[in-house]
Amino acid sequence: GDSVTQMEGPVTLSEEAFLTINCTYTATGYPSLFWYVQYPGEGLQLLLKATKADDKGSNKGFEATYRKETTSFHLEKGSVQVSDSAVYFCALTSGDGNEKLTFGTGTRLTIIP
């Protein structure tokens, strides 16, 4: 079945550092790819998505590019802020019409001032 493998945490960075959280996937079809974020005490929120190869999703300074050749969807941000501290989940939908999400295990990110 479909699966998502993401970088294990926790990750701790200083403010203004460059962020990369790795995500790779296995899928039998042509999936859509997502990054969700869970801020402390809040529900999961969609951060960005990409639905086809070479698409770049972006939001709030975060970016991720759908790389079919490497089956990857790495999350990047050029300069992180304390407010970016959260748990980040990479996820996919199979693209076969059943739009259930398959999630990775999550990466906890802490930004220190």
Add this chain to the structure above:
Amino acid sequence: EAGVAQSPRYKIIEKRQSVAFWCNPISGHATLYWYQQILGQGPKLLIQFQNNGVVDDSQLPKDRFSAERLKGVDSTLKIQPAKLEDSAVYLCASSLTGLDDAQYFGPGTRLLVL
């Protein structure tokens, strides 16, 4: 626009007891999902409804879990009897049509089974 509402937010029960969770999706959203998130893991889909019909319940432990979505709006997820391994956060999400739409998540219900 109101988000996805869930209640209760927290629940502590003893094993073999029953428990029920309630979800009210965003108004007009046809698709509703229940996920189970065990500590340290990503959410796992339990059941997906399209209006009041079940689309996917392949990962729902049907010997103890049940869910319904009467009238295609609110939904209830029940566990009877609960086991220790059911301790988790139960997330409800909804989407407009279920076809490549973003899913909007509620705050979750944190269940502890003792």
